[in-house]
Amino acid sequence: MARHISTQLIHHPYQSPEGFAAPQPGVFKASTVLFKDVANMRARDWRSRAGYTYGRHGTPTTMLLEERIATLEGGLQCLLVPSGLAALALVNQTLLSPGDELLLPNNVYGPSREMARHELTRWGITHRMYDPLDAVALREMISPATKLIWLEAPGSVTMEFPDLTGLVAAARQRGVMTALDNTWGAGLALRGFEHGIDIVTQALTKYPSGGGDVLMGSVCTRDLALHERIKGTHMRLGLGVAGNDAELVLRSLPSMALRYAAQDQAARQLAQWLQTQSAVGRVLHPALPDSPGHNHWAGLCDQAAGLFSVLFKPKFSAAQVDRFVDGLQLFGIGYSWAGPISLAVPYDLRTMRERSPYQGHLVRLCIGLEAVADLQADLHQAMAAAFEA
Numbered sequence: 001m002a003r004h005i006s007t008q009l010i011h012h013p014y015q016s017p018e019g020f021a022a023p024q025p026g027v028f029k030a031s032t033v034l035f036k037d038v039a040n041m042r043a044r045d046w047r048s049r050a051g052y053t054y055g056r057h058g059t060p061t062t063m064l065l066e067e068r069i070a071t072l073e074g075g076l077q078c079l080l081v082p083s084g085l086a087a088l089a090l091v092n093q094t095l096l097s098p099g100d101e102l103l104l105p106n107n108v109y110g111p112s113r114e115m116a117r118h119e120l121t122r123w124g125i126t127h128r129m130y131d132p133l134d135a136v137a138l139r140e141m142i143s144p145a146t147k148l149i150w151l152e153a154p155g156s157v158t159m160e161f162p163d164l165t166g167l168v169a170a171a172r173q174r175g176v177m178t179a180l181d182n183t184w185g186a187g188l189a190l191r192g193f194e195h196g197i198d199i200v201t202q203a204l205t206k207y208p209s210g211g212g213d214v215l216m217g218s219v220c221t222r223d224l225a226l227h228e229r230i231k232g233t234h235m236r237l238g239l240g241v242a243g244n245d246a247e248l249v250l251r252s253l254p255s256m257a258l259r260y261a262a263q264d265q266a267a268r269q270l271a272q273w274l275q276t277q278s279a280v281g282r283v284l285h286p287a288l289p290d291s292p293g294h295n296h297w298a299g300l301c302d303q304a305a306g307l308f309s310v311l312f313k314p315k316f317s318a319a320q321v322d323r324f325v326d327g328l329q330l331f332g333i334g335y336s337w338a339g340p341i342s343l344a345v346p347y348d349l350r351t352m353r354e355r356s357p358y359q360g361h362l363v364r365l366c367i368g369l370e371a372v373a374d375l376q377a378d379l380h381q382a383m384a385a386a387f388e389a
């Protein structure tokens, strides 16, 4: 029987070549790597994992983290980059050329769309947005110029869970490469390669770090030729991560599955409770039966990240919703998620979609590791002050 991922992340077969037999990995930092002699220097291939050539091409610490993230995602190869957004950029820059078209879900992580609007457009790469709940429409949108389809499950902020199976089938039928931004699924609730996806990225900034103190991204593959293509671009662009940052993620990985499960439980409890509150119009969480794409989530996952959005009743103004967020004492106001501190961010859906199907003002909540009863009491007092005054 395959061991649970939390066990695999602690008992991992990969050993750094230094042979220092402690369970805790060493932290190696270097720009220069010395060679024994010139012949050795000339014979060393920067692409090979059998040795080291230069700090940017990898150290024992960064290679160890790459191996563990590949395991987490169910991939075979992994590259580390300085942020989750840089992972998206690396994939785009490797696979897309002038004249190509990119398809993005209409609920995609905002900065991903901005990259398409700015850099990709400037480089002669076009993009269109698709409805992640409509695989038939996606199949019809694919043109001979379509070279890459991004997937996100669920979409950022509005949390619609895509018809992942249908979308991947449509892409494969038309021979188009797929890439999944798996920051939400984190390799725990969702493993992209099991569903036929070609490339899986993650913002390690979120659950793998878990501490809110590091920015990092990963790009995983299960195809050596594809990995080497991405690795070539990675090298030529000068991307890499620091040993101390890799150390922070390595230290957090063994507790990741526990944190994820705890934050999932807490978020679901609070999402269900919020649904019963009079100020709340709707709660968007893929595990709730009336959340868009719930059936797709239920078909693929039994876990969820500790993240959901609340739509307050349309009778409440944006100013009242802002007052609710300002009134929270335990929830910080800030971006990112998956750290120990719960966070709240109000979003204006009109600036995010051409047409928003939702009524009312939205607040996205990320649940940290505080006690659920304390978070519930905090939400309760802030709602009372903002909406009952």
Ligand SMILES: *Cc1c(COP(=O)(O)O)cnc(C)c1O
Pocket: 082, 083, 084, 085, 086, 109, 152, 156, 181, 183, 184, 203, 204, 205, 206, 215, 216, 217, 336
């Ligand atoms: C946070 C996030 C990113 C970007 O990660 P950074 O490390 O902050 O650049 C990308 N995709 C999704 C879905 C995210 O939530």
